[in-house]
Amino acid sequence: MKSIVPCLWFSDDNCEAAVNYYVSIFPNSSIESMSYYPDEALDEHFIGKTNKVITAEFILNGQRLMALDGGPVFRFHEAVSFTIECEDQAEIDYYWEKLSHVPAAEQCGWVKDQFGLSWQIVPYNMGSLIQSDAQIQAMMAMKKIIITELENA
Template sequence: MHKITPFLWFNTDAEDAADFYLSVFASGRKVSELRAPAGAPAPAGSLMVITLELEGQQMTFLNGGPGHPLTEAFSFSVVCETQEEIDGYWDKLVEGGSPMACGWLKDKYGLCWQIVPARLQKLVSTPGGMKAMMSMVKFDIAALEKAAAG
């Protein structure tokens, strides 16, 4: 059991979001779910809470209603070794959502993701690398490496 687990509040689409993330992350799995029993404040049988594990990280989603929308104040960072990984995660997660800047995107459920190269901190530790990063939406590892090398 993980001692610290992100717990995210969705309006009514936690189950759809969970299915979507399980389709994006090949090693993902459903850990548990709680469906409303008779007499609960939700329709009997509807999903209340679901816990997933994506890339070894557990996270729990709640169908909590419209009171607390997801914001850019929270994001998941996906560290990638190759451009192929960046492209794969980016293309799947941004579908129906919107690209942001510097490797960030907002998916169709309003959750923000950072799709970043494993060497990002080293690559942006030079003026050229930092300048290149600031002009990118989706990261291009080769362009970052070239800019960092001067």
């Protein structure tokens, strides 16, 4: 087996916008390829899809992913998320500002972006920052993780 590549199913004709957005905010990222829906005249299932991305292959910070514009049959939900292990508070703040789009979904470092995908934005050493009951309680009260508050709990 060569590798395991996550595939993200976008449902609102926003596959291309999402891939471009993600590549713009993560270092070491690029779009490898994009395939487009065929001409509408080929099949009634493609009405309104001409020049829209059907699939994309891209790299986010060295991780290969695929994306699919599959239509509204499936939606993202919190059962699947991507974790961003950050070096410091500045990095947490950067990704939080770029990815948090649904304030009601924020808790314990989790955010939901403008495309509905869930992310966990946490320090790389999160496990060592939640060793005591006080640290766990502090984390549970947070939306965005504040490293100094966990260290001081």
